[in-house]
Amino acid sequence: MGYSLTALNQSPKKTATYADLEALPPHVVGEIIDGELIASPRPASLHARAATLLATALGGPFDRGTDGPGGWILLYEPELHVVGQVLVPDLAGWRRARMPEMPDVAAFQLAPDWVCEVLSPGTVTIDRAHKMRHSAAAKVGHTWLIDPAATTLEVYRLDGDGWRLVQTYAGDVTIRPEPFDAVELELGGLWSR
Numbered sequence: 001m002g003y004s005l006t007a008l009n010q011s012p013k014k015t016a017t018y019a020d021l022e023a024l025p026p027h028v029v030g031e032i033i034d035g036e037l038i039a040s041p042r043p044a045s046l047h048a049r050a051a052t053l054l055a056t057a058l059g060g061p062f063d064r065g066t067d068g069p070g071g072w073i074l075l076y077e078p079e080l081h082v083v084g085q086v087l088v089p090d091l092a093g094w095r096r097a098r099m100p101e102m103p104d105v106a107a108f109q110l111a112p113d114w115v116c117e118v119l120s121p122g123t124v125t126i127d128r129a130h131k132m133r134h135s136a137a138a139k140v141g142h143t144w145l146i147d148p149a150a151t152t153l154e155v156y157r158l159d160g161d162g163w164r165l166v167q168t169y170a171g172d173v174t175i176r177p178e179p180f181d182a183v184e185l186e187l188g189g190l191w192s193r
Contacts (some may be wrong), residue, residue: 021086029077032086033130040123043090046148047118050190051076051090054116054146057190061183062093068183071096072113079107082138087131089115111138114179119147136162142179151191153177 016037024030028039043051055076061068074093079086092112099110115135117127127145135143136158143163145154152170155177156163169175172188 018086029088030086031088031126033126033134034085038126040126043118044120047090047120049193050146050148051116051118053190053192055091057185058093058180062180073099073102075102078112080111080138081107081109082111083134085134087134089131089135090118091116111135111140113140114142114144115140116144116146119145132156132163144177146190148191151187153187153190 013036015035016032018032020037021030021032024037024039028041031038031040042048055074058072059074060066062070062072063074064070072093072095074091076091077088078092079088080092086107089112092108093114094110095113098113115131117123117131119127132143139158141158143156145156146152147154150170151172152168153175154168155166157166157178158164166178167175169177169187172186172191174184174186176182176184
């Protein structure tokens with residue numbers, strides 16, 4: 001007869017609650033993924049710099065419509081309550097056609113149209129293996145993965161129930177990555193120090 005190690009040696013894992021998330025110290029980013037409380041430290045400098053510069057580059061033309069088409073609401077680290085998960089992407093964007101006005105809420109129940117994760121050694125597995133799966137289940141249209149150490153951007157498009165890699169960009173190139181292909185993006189600017 002077989003016994004599980006959980007049954008013999010340890011109690012089963014407790015499913016995390018929102019109260020567990022609220023009890024985290026303010027210097028961490030908390031998420032609940034697959035019932036597990038995930039606490040990540042605040043981003044390191046290369047991560048924070050890439051996210052800040054990307055938000056700046058996209059914000060003018062797409063959120064405010066300055067020298068670009070507008071039509072988006074872009075946010076840094078919004079809390080998403082989608083498909084039974086609590087996710088906090090580094091950046092997220094909603095087309096104004098789906099969310100004409102940003103609500104005054106602590107967390108969004110409407111899945112974004114685009115999310116961007118800036119990869120760090122401590123979060124790469126969570127971002128790739130877990131958050132991408134749940135973003136696909138929530139029908140997020142595009143996911144970007146930025147790796148500031150490798151100076152790469154991977155662009156994924158939702159294709160049915162999973163992701164299709166559209167393009168990988170590297171280094172200091174000028175690109176038009178979807179869904180923000182109406183305006184050029186200088187990728188090298190994300191790596192500037």
